[in-house]
Amino acid sequence: MMRREFIRDAFGFATASLMAEAAYGAVVQKPGKFSGSSSGAPPMAASSTIDVAEFHRMRQFADLPMGRIAYVERGHGPVALFLHGFPLxxxxxxxxxxxLSGHRRCIAADFMGLxxxxxxxDADVSSAAQVKMLAxxxxxxxxDEVDLVANDSGGMIAQLFGVHHGSRVRSLLITNCDVDTNSPPPAFLPVINLAKQPGVxxxxxxxxLADKNFARTDKGIGVAYTHPAQLTDATIDCYFAPLVSSAARKEQFSxxxxxxxxxxxxxxxxxxxxxxxxxxxxxATADVFFGVEWAEWLDRTLPGSCGVRRLEDTKLFFPEEMPEVIAEEAVKLWGV
Structure with missing residues (x-):
C-alpha cells in the first residue's frame, strides 16, 4: 500500500504525522452561493505580517481550570476560532x-500538550479535554458564538465541539482531518504505537531541532511543504521547541x-x-491520511454542507502555505 511505503521511506514514524504540500486546485460543490471559484469581492490585502517574533509578542494566556491556555488574536467583530493540527x-x-482580521476577531489557541x-x-490532553478547554x-x-476553522486533528476536535456545543457554532470551515471510522487513519498508527514506548x-x-536542514528534507517536516526551503529556522523552532522544553512537556507530547x-x-x-x-x-486530494472520500462523507452527512472544494495535488497542511484559499472560502461562508 502507498501509505505503508510512505511511512517506511520517509523518516519512519516522523513523516506519518506531518504531511503537507500546497497548490491551487479544482472545485467540486453543491449549487448555490459557492458555485463560483471567486466571491466577487475585491481581493483581500494582507494586514501587517505575523512572523515568529510578532506571534510571540501577540501571545496572551487565559487562566482556566485546565491551566494557562495560550492564544493569539487579531481583529474585531464576530469571533472566528482557528483550531490547529498536530504537532503544530x-x-x-x-x-x-x-x-481575515478585517472581517472577524480571529483567535488561534494552542491545544493543551502542544x-x-x-x-x-499530568493534565488530561485527550480530545474530549480539548473540547472542554475550548468551551x-x-x-x-x-x-457566545464562533465561526470554527479547523485542520487535521483540529478538525476532529471541531466536530466534537459542534456536537457538544452546537449552539456556540455559527459556521464551520473544515479541511483535511479525521472523519468517522478514519480516526486514527491507518497511516498514523505507527506513530501512536511508537508513543507507547519511552522517548518519542x-x-x-x-x-x-538539532539539524534544521534535516528537518527540511522529505525525511523530516519538509515532507509537509511544497517549498521546504522556505521553512525558516524560526518556524521550526516555534513548532517544536516547546514540545521538548522539559521532561513534563515531553511526557505530555507522548x-x-x-x-x-x-x-x-x-x-x-x-x-x-x-x-x-x-x-x-x-x-487536499493528495493527502495520504485523509482521502477525499472523507470529504464526500462529510458532505453527505452534514445537513448544512455548502459543498466540497478539492485542491488537487495538495496535502494535509495546505492552510499554512495557502492562507489565501482559507480566506477566500471563509469570506464566502461568512457572507461578508
Missing part, C-alpha cells in the same frame, strides 16, 4: 489571521499522541448528522 500550534494560522499552553504535568476559553473571553519526543522532535488511539468520532455519528450549521469543506 496557532502559528499555523498566521496567514489566515492576517487576511504549542505554548501551560498545563499540569472554557470562550467563557473566559465572554464569547526525543526521537521525533529533537533531531529536527500522551497527546496516545490520545489518538481511541476513535471519538464513531460514537457521535448520529449526533453529527444533526449538526446543521453552514459548513464548507476544503480538501
Amino acid at each position: 500550534n496557532g502559528y499555523q494560522w498566521r496567514g489566515a489571521l492576517e487576511r 504549542g505554548y499552553s501551560e498545563v499540569a504535568a 472554557a476559553l470562550l467563557d473566559h473571553l465572554k464569547i 519526543a526525543d526521537k521525533f522532535v529533537a533531531p529536527q 500522551r497527546y499522541l496516545l490520545g489518538f488511539d481511541a476513535n471519538p468520532l464513531v460514537p457521535i455519528r448520529e449526533e453529527l448528522k444533526a449538526f446543521n450549521k453552514p459548513t464548507r469543506i476544503v480538501w
Whole structure:
C-alpha cells in the first residue's frame, strides 16, 4: 500500500504525522452561493505580517481550570476560532489571521500538550479535554458564538465541539482531518504505537531541532511543504521547541499522541448528522491520511454542507502555505 511505503521511506514514524504540500486546485460543490471559484469581492490585502517574533509578542494566556491556555488574536467583530493540527500550534494560522482580521476577531489557541499552553504535568490532553478547554476559553473571553476553522486533528476536535456545543457554532470551515471510522487513519498508527514506548519526543522532535536542514528534507517536516526551503529556522523552532522544553512537556507530547488511539468520532455519528450549521469543506486530494472520500462523507452527512472544494495535488497542511484559499472560502461562508 502507498501509505505503508510512505511511512517506511520517509523518516519512519516522523513523516506519518506531518504531511503537507500546497497548490491551487479544482472545485467540486453543491449549487448555490459557492458555485463560483471567486466571491466577487475585491481581493483581500494582507494586514501587517505575523512572523515568529510578532506571534510571540501577540501571545496572551487565559487562566482556566485546565491551566494557562495560550492564544493569539487579531481583529474585531464576530469571533472566528482557528483550531490547529498536530504537532503544530496557532502559528499555523498566521496567514489566515492576517487576511481575515478585517472581517472577524480571529483567535488561534494552542491545544493543551502542544504549542505554548501551560498545563499540569499530568493534565488530561485527550480530545474530549480539548473540547472542554475550548468551551472554557470562550467563557473566559465572554464569547457566545464562533465561526470554527479547523485542520487535521483540529478538525476532529471541531466536530466534537459542534456536537457538544452546537449552539456556540455559527459556521464551520473544515479541511483535511479525521472523519468517522478514519480516526486514527491507518497511516498514523505507527506513530501512536511508537508513543507507547519511552522517548518519542526525543526521537521525533529533537533531531529536527538539532539539524534544521534535516528537518527540511522529505525525511523530516519538509515532507509537509511544497517549498521546504522556505521553512525558516524560526518556524521550526516555534513548532517544536516547546514540545521538548522539559521532561513534563515531553511526557505530555507522548500522551497527546496516545490520545489518538481511541476513535471519538464513531460514537457521535448520529449526533453529527444533526449538526446543521453552514459548513464548507476544503480538501487536499493528495493527502495520504485523509482521502477525499472523507470529504464526500462529510458532505453527505452534514445537513448544512455548502459543498466540497478539492485542491488537487495538495496535502494535509495546505492552510499554512495557502492562507489565501482559507480566506477566500471563509469570506464566502461568512457572507461578508
